[in-house]
Amino acid sequence: MLNINDNIKIIPARIKQARISRGYSLADLADRTDVSKQIISQYELGIANPINIINRLIDVLHYPLNFFTKEMPKKQIEGTTYFRSNKTTSKKLKDAANEKVYIFDEIKQYFEQFINFPKLNLPEIETKDEYSIYEIENIAMKVREYWNLGLGPINNIIEVLQENGIIISRMKVRNTKIDAFSKWINATPYIFLSIEKNCAVRSRFDIAHELGHILLHQSITKEEIENKKNINRMEKEADMFAGAFLLPAECFSKEVFSSSIQNFIVLKKRWKVSIACMIHRCSDLNLLTENQVNYLKKQMTYKNFWRKEPLDDEIEIEKPYLYKQIIDIIQENNIVTNEQIVEDIALEPSEIEEYCYMNKGQLSVNKSNKIVSIKSVLNY
Numbered sequence: 001m002l003n004i005n006d007n008i009k010i011i012p013a014r015i016k017q018a019r020i021s022r023g024y025s026l027a028d029l030a031d032r033t034d035v036s037k038q039i040i041s042q043y044e045l046g047i048a049n050p051i052n053i054i055n056r057l058i059d060v061l062h063y064p065l066n067f068f069t070k071e072m073p074k075k076q077i078e079g080t081t082y083f084r085s086n087k088t089t090s091k092k093l094k095d096a097a098n099e100k101v102y103i104f105d106e107i108k109q110y111f112e113q114f115i116n117f118p119k120l121n122l123p124e125i126e127t128k129d130e131y132s133i134y135e136i137e138n139i140a141m142k143v144r145e146y147w148n149l150g151l152g153p154i155n156n157i158i159e160v161l162q163e164n165g166i167i168i169s170r171m172k173v174r175n176t177k178i179d180a181f182s183k184w185i186n187a188t189p190y191i192f193l194s195i196e197k198n199c200a201v202r203s204r205f206d207i208a209h210e211l212g213h214i215l216l217h218q219s220i221t222k223e224e225i226e227n228k229k230n231i232n233r234m235e236k237e238a239d240m241f242a243g244a245f246l247l248p249a250e251c252f253s254k255e256v257f258s259s260s261i262q263n264f265i266v267l268k269k270r271w272k273v274s275i276a277c278m279i280h281r282c283s284d285l286n287l288l289t290e291n292q293v294n295y296l297k298k299q300m301t302y303k304n305f306w307r308k309e310p311l312d313d314e315i316e317i318e319k320p321y322l323y324k325q326i327i328d329i330i331q332e333n334n335i336v337t338n339e340q341i342v343e344d345i346a347l348e349p350s351e352i353e354e355y356c357y358m359n360k361g362q363l364s365v366n367k368s369n370k371i372v373s374i375k376s377v378l379n380y
Helices: 012-021 026-033 037-045 050-061 065-069 091-111 133-146 157-163 200-216 228-246 249-255 261-271 275-284 290-302 322-332 338-345 349-355
Strands: 078-083 167-171 180-185 188-194
Touching (some): 012 026, 012 037, 012 091, 078 091, 091 167, 091 188, 188 200, 228 275, 249 261, 261 290
Parallel strands (some): 167 188
Antiparallel strands (some): 180 188
16 A cells, blocks of 8 residues: 555546546446445545545556546547447447547657657548448548559558558457447547457458548547447448458459359468458459359358458467557667656556557566676776
């Protein structure tokens, strides 16, 4: 237990942020701290002083003391959050995910003091309430052309997005229903990927899907995204964009010369896209007859490929390296110590490493047990 000075100022909004980010309701936190939810609410509103139970809050919410004393950033200009499996994701989980993006944005702002991040580099897209298949195909090709990707397979989609200013994190979202989600904050698009989803091709599709939301649905309001009809339409549009972006019609269509599963396994290795996605893409582009598509779907069912496909364990999962690279540069140039980074960001080292997809222990504070040091050598 920490000995805490009674004069320490606890920021009420940080208590609320900590609670929500851990997925707790007022009642949940009240049960875990043995305090009524009315009192918890008063702490969050700044009506009551939580200094007497701050140790319990630290233990239950797993945030360090300086997180609760750190001033909130200036108002963050935010956009709508887009969730894969939006229809089945509870409000509590969505709120927790949102708070994680806010915290991640604070981490970015901190490192921007020392490092030049890649500038956001997106083509201008005329946003609309609804897009046709033709329009989505054209937008996907426009993005490829703008980023000089050509028409072939994209080797590393995370690398492409990071180089063009999109911030990506792969971390625990603690819910199997959330594959990925994205959000704009302070004119920066963020994509969060679930570390629990360990299939490279599905992860690549998730990223392309979220890129679709970032480009197509910037102007969608929170109210509009709660409408079931809008959700279904936007999910379909993001899926169509992902298919068109990963499998350009002009090039991909020339390689589909057989409707055998074996041919699609070969294509999967080259394009790093799931067989299921390629079958769907072939159907959209009318590359196969309805009978051929149905035959492939039956083969997928018979071979149990809907759950796990060939090569799923062989294609390497892409990793967001940006923040690891940032820490490497900071450490190599002695810009700031690990201790100072942890103190300033006000999270546990392991949580910063998780947000930033760093190596475990990369921010550990190594305390030497040496009590002697070498003197400067005199030149005689």
